Amino acid sequence: MVEITTAEPEKFWDPxxxxxxxxxxxxxKGPWGHVFGPLDLDIDEGGVTVIAGQAGxxxxxLLMALCGRMRLTGGSLTVFGHVNRPAKVFAQSAIACLNELDEVRPSVTVRDMVTEQLRWDxxxxxxxxxxxxxxxxxMCAEVFGDVPLPALNAFVDDLPEISQLLLRIAVANTRRPPLLVVGRTDRIADDDERLVFLERLVALGERQSVVTADVNxxxxxxxxxxxxxxxGLLGAGDVGVMTEGR
Structure with missing residues (x-):
């Protein structure tokens, strides 16, 4: 007798x-030890949510896990109603301003970045x-707002810090998915520029859910x-997995 089984349906929360x-x-947990957790957290839909914690x-x-770019080793993570389904979340999210994923080489121009993204799209x-x-x-006007757009042939590495980050967001966010995750907020040294950067994220949060992180x-x-x-709950983590800003 052959026993016929069906795949277990995806489990959904009661949102x-x-x-x-x-x-x-x-x-x-990474190959060399503990990275973070166990943690509990909840994030509301819409607007900007800041995760306050030490950079590292x-x-x-954690930011990568929230948008489906990293699979956790324990616990239950529900995003968009999908429980522990990073591939589902990946398709509905974008991530920008994390050097591990979108660091720009010094020789790249604004034209290069925009052209490459249009070709991908x-x-x-x-x-x-x-x-x-x-x-x-x-590509950039909505993200930049009142911040001057970068010159076409400018090297990205020569742009002001805020312009570099906004450009990386614009390139990553062309599909305007429901979730946008943004790192490096606390890497902006100038307080006025950091405030403008947060205001631009708030503007984007009128149409998307935006999650970022800041130690300040x-x-x-x-x-x-x-x-x-x-x-106090997010330490430096396991440097064998990745390091931020190094």
Whole structure:
């Protein structure tokens, strides 16, 4: 007698209205040891949520896990109603400003970055020529807002820090998925530029759920929807997995 079995259906949570992420006992262990966890956290849908915690491998790994770029080793992570299904979350999210994923070489120009992304977004059989200023404006205007757009032939490495980060967001966010994860907020040294950067994320949060991280307090009145305080719970992490900003 042959026993016929069917694949176990995907388990869904009973979502709280307006909830985007629910994590219970999530943890990550790398080849060389413990990275973070176990942690519990909840993130509401819409607007900007800041994860407050020390910069390092643990924080980077958590951000990557929230958008389906890293598989956890323990606990339950529910995003968009998908329980422990990183591939499902990957398809509905974008991530920017993490050197482990989108670091830009010094020799790359603004034109190079925009052209390459348009080629990735186009069908394989379409020829996409090198772009001009109008393509940079179409891709970047919403993200940059009142911040001046970068010059077409400028080297990305020569741009102000805030322009570099906004450009990386614009390139990563062309599909406008429901979830946008942004790292490196606390790498902006100038307080005024950091405030402008957060304001640009808040503007994007009117159409997407935006999650970022910062070791510094969030300035009052900037419009950030919520803060998840993981200070003391996210250490430097396992440097054998990854290191942030090195």
């Amino acid at each position: 709280i209205p307006g909830s985007l992420v629910s994590a219970r006992g999530v943890e990550l 491998a643990a924080r980077t790994a 186009s069908a394989w059989y379409k020829l996409v020529p090198r772009v001009h200023e109008d393509a940079v404006e179409r 307090p969030v300035p009052p009145g900037v419009g950030v929807r919520g803060t998840v305080d993981l200070r």
